[in-house]
Amino acid sequence: MRPRVLPDYETMSTAAADVVASKLREKPHAVFMIPTGTTPLGMYRGLAARHEREGLSFARATFFNLDEYLGLPPDHPASYHVYMQENFYGRVDVDPERVHVPDGSAPDPEAECEQYERAIRVSGGVDLCVLGIGRNGHIGFNEPGAPFDSRTRVVRLAETTRRVNATDFEGERAPERAISVGMRTISDSRKVLLLASGANKARAVAAAVGGEVSEEVPASALRRHPNVSFLLDRDAASALGDSASEGEPP
């Protein structure tokens, strides 16, 4: 697996939107698993623009989000429900019946996790999973140490993750737990696309691409996946040496 390196964030985001759009053209009823965070914002903007300009339709596709904070109602401003509505679902023609975000306020979180995993299975499985990467190498909210065979479950957030995400909570305590799809759930996807931008991701990217495959670096698990692409901007690739290629499409 040779990561593809693009000059900057905008170009990386356009390339990511291209991958999603071409999957959608090839299979309009495709199943996507998609991330939140700052990294995919440019991709979502690109997809919304294609919907508006070119009529790219998402209406037959199914979407599963990777994670949600535990204990947050769906209308909390820092919830991923709100993020997704504002940045993507509310800006394109998705069918609300085909959109899934884990319910962080479910009275029985364990049952919610089981139901979420079942819904993924019933959908026929994920065609394309798009991921960001945490500074500690996490994918979804699978923090270092997450078992490679894990499924959707309640997880405890790493302190570093809580610190990074604290800015979204404006003075409130950031949640300590979340619901996250599992490592195995991600690995079962037919194709995986990981996006990384910025120098603060360079170490995690280098560990994932060139270090040992280890549960201590969750993203390293992707090296065992038969159809994975890493799409990086130059800063995120800056610790990789020459193991990356400029240009080749994912």
Ligand code: PGA
């Ligand atoms: P970010 O988060 O896109 O906000 O950097 C990525 C992640 O933590 O997975």
